[in-house]
Amino acid sequence: MFHQEIYDAEIDTLQKDKQPCFLLYQRIQKHVDTCLQASTYERLLELLPYFTDSQAYPYFHHSGDTQRIFNMCNFLQLELKYHKTPIVSVAASYADFLNLYLTIVFALRRLELAFSPSSIEEAASFLLSIPLNVYAAHIILNNELFENYERVYWDLYHCMKNIWPISDQILWLSFLLEKEELPYVRQEVNTLKELLP
Amino acid sequence: MNHHKFAFIICTNNDTYLSECLHYLESLIVPDGYEIECLTIRGAASMAAGYNEGMSATDAKYKIYMHQDVFIVNPHFLKDTLAIFSSDASIGMIGMVGYPVISKTGFMWHEKRVGANPLYGVKHAYPHADYTDYRYSLNDGLSDAALLDGFLLMTAYDLPWNEVELTGWDFYDAFQSMEFLLHGYRVVAPAQTLPWCIHDDGKWVSMWNYNKYRQLFLQKYDKYLGLHYSSIRPH
Numbered sequence: 129m130f131h132q133e134i135y136d137a138e139i140d141t142l143q144k145d146k147q148p149c150f151l152l153y154q155r156i157q158k159h160v161d162t163c164l165q166a167s168t169y170e171r172l173l174e175l176l177p178y179f180t181d182s183q184a185y186p187y188f189h190h191s192g193d194t195q196r197i198f199n200m201c202n203f204l205q206l207e208l209k210y211h212k213t214p215i216v217s218v219a220a221s222y223a224d225f226l227n228l229y230l231t232i233v234f235a236l237r238r239l240e241l242a243f244s245p246s247s248i249e250e251a252a253s254f255l256l257s258i259p260l261n262v263y264a265a266h267i268i269l270n271n272e273l274f275e276n277y278e279r280v281y282w283d284l285y286h287c288m289k290n291i292w293p294i295s296d297q298i299l300w301l302s303f304l305l306e307k308e309e310l311p312y313v314r315q316e317v318n319t320l321k322e323l324l325p
Numbered sequence: 326m327n328h329h330k331f332a333f334i335i336c337t338n339n340d341t342y343l344s345e346c347l348h349y350l351e352s353l354i355v356p357d358g359y360e361i362e363c364l365t366i367r368g369a370a371s372m373a374a375g376y377n378e379g380m381s382a383t384d385a386k387y388k389i390y391m392h393q394d395v396f397i398v399n400p401h402f403l404k405d406t407l408a409i410f411s412s413d414a415s416i417g418m419i420g421m422v423g424y425p426v427i428s429k430t431g432f433m434w435h436e437k438r439v440g441a442n443p444l445y446g447v448k449h450a451y452p453h454a455d456y457t458d459y460r461y462s463l464n465d466g467l468s469d470a471a472l473l474d475g476f477l478l479m480t481a482y483d484l485p486w487n488e489v490e491l492t493g494w495d496f497y498d499a500f501q502s503m504e505f506l507l508h509g510y511r512v513v514a515p516a517q518t519l520p521w522c523i524h525d526d527g528k529w530v531s532m533w534n535y536n537k538y539r540q541l542f543l544q545k546y547d548k549y550l551g552l553h554y555s556s557i558r559p560h
Contacts (some may be wrong), residue, residue: 139536164535192526227341234345237523243352273523276455293390 134289145185146304152178152185156197160222169204169214176201184203196229199271205264213259232260233272239287242278262292262300294323331355331387331403333363334379336372338525339389342393349396356404372475372497373486380483391477392524393471398456408483409515412463416435418502419511420480421468421522429551433499439468440514441521466516471554472502472511476524484508490545496538503546508557524526 156175163172178184179198200216207214215232218226231254238251263285274280281304287295292300301317304310333350337343343365355361356459364382369375376390387410399405404420421441428435475498487500505512515521543550549557 139539143536230341230345233525234341237396243349243398243400243456247348247352273525 129282145323149185153191153194155192159223160225164216164219164221166215169216170208170257172204172216173201193209195271196226199267200229201223203264203267206267207261210263212261212263214262215259215261219257228258229268231253232258232268234263236269236272236280236284237263237274239283240276240277242283246276255284255287256291260288262296262303266300266303277304278310281307282313294320298324326386327384328386329359330359330383330385331359331389332383332385332531333361333377333391334366334367334376334383335363335391335393336375336391338367339393342542343499346391346393346396349398349441352400352557353397353403354400356407359403359407361403366371371488371492372489373488373500376486377488378560380485387479387481388473388483389477392422392526394525395476395521396525397477398403399461399517399519400456401460402521405515405521406479407464408461409513410469413511415479415509415511416513417482417484417505417508418473418483418488418512420470420473420479420498420502420512420514422474423468423514424472424474424513425468425470426553427471427546427549427551427557431499431543431550433472433474439470439516451528456519461515461517461521465518466515468516469554470502470512470514471549471552471557472499473514475501476526477522480505481491482510488491490530490541491538493534493538495535496542499542500545501556503549506554509559510560512554512559 142155156178158177160172161255163169175197177202179194204214206212216225217229219228233250235254238247242248269280281300285300288300289297298317299322301313301320304313305317335343335346347363350361350363353361362383362385364379366375366378369378379390380388387407409419410416423439424433424436425439426436427433476503477499483506484501484504485536487504491497491500502512
């Protein structure tokens with residue numbers, strides 16, 4: 129009975145929060161729209177407190193859409209810090225952003241599952257058509273449903289090898305090595321290091 | 326009724342998800358002598374209403390009711406599920422995740438679950454998913470359940486979805502599971518050593534209207550709460 133009361137209370141809270149939560153969500157959407165339309169990407173980071181503040185709305189971490197905005201803020205911070213073209217620069221609205229984000233997830237998953245050559249080719253072609261960088265790819269991969277990291281990190285590395293600078297390639301493979309020690313990946317990193325100026 | 330046909334029935338409101346969902350369906354291996362069709366329902370008033378619309382629009386014996394954000398990654402899904410239905414004519418519905426006991430709270434996931442490994446949303450280590458040599462066998466396991474999770478439900482018999490009471494997007498799965506059980510059918514979930522589907526719901530559990538239908542479930546099936554499937558299904 130104790131658990132029943134806890135869950136009933138949780139549901140009651142959720143019901144009460146429905147309206148304010150939607151209003152807050154709409155405000156976030158509007159802010160994303162404004163920033164993307166004006167290409168003022170730094171201002172997107174103003175959304176971070178919605179997730180990180182001690183008073184932040186807890187259910188935003190359970191929502192796919194809002195969690196994806198949080199992920200975007202996290203990789204945008206790194207993109208700006210390391211002078212990468214923000215991946216969101218190819219999105220002109222909130223809807224565009226979500227569509228872009230999902231398509232990246234789906235393309236990475238096609239690399240992971242490798243069902244057919246055409247499926248992989250289509251995914252690779254899309255990933256090469258956007259300014260995908262190691263920070264966005266790493267954060268997306270680690271916050272969405274993936275399990276065969278070895279395959280997806282390794283295949284994306286090969287896909288982006290001619291696009292990403294060598295230092296980024298090393299960083300990318302190091303992310304994989306943090307997950308599991310793979311001799312062939314270690315060997316590749318060592319080879320890449322020799323190519324650094 | 327076409328006994329050699331599968332129909333995928335998907336309520337949709339997002340083209341990006343739908344397109345990816347269909348991509349995986351196109352990759353499925355269709356058993357010899359069978360055909361498939363995909364019915365996408367837009368603008369449905371509710372999940373139950375959309376599924377009824379799909380049900381009445383096809384003559385396929387086997388219907389796969391699934392969310393637009395479910396990607397079937399087991400290429401042998403159709404053959405494997407066909408083998409399950411063929412093993413026992415009383416099997417009415419297959420799900421990927423099931424619960425043998427009906428939770429007293431109405432939250433099905435408060436009970437022990439059967440079927441899939443904890444691969445839906447839970448990252449795991451080795452062995453990595455590789456479907457090259459994967460084939461399901463009944464020896465892997467097939468668990469009876471009282472309730473099945475609705476992200477994917479496959480039926481071999483038609484029972485109407487309760488669109489009169491279920492006017493939203495929740496609890497249609499629990500209600501339908503109960504109806505199959507009470508009509509004497511088995512509802513089952515196969516043990517999946519590799520996941521058969523990815524449910525890419527963005528880790529979002531939309532609970533806004535959940536309570537309304539949870540209360541309805543608790544009232545309607547009050548006498549079955551806390552019971553094991555074996556005590557519910559008439560023999």
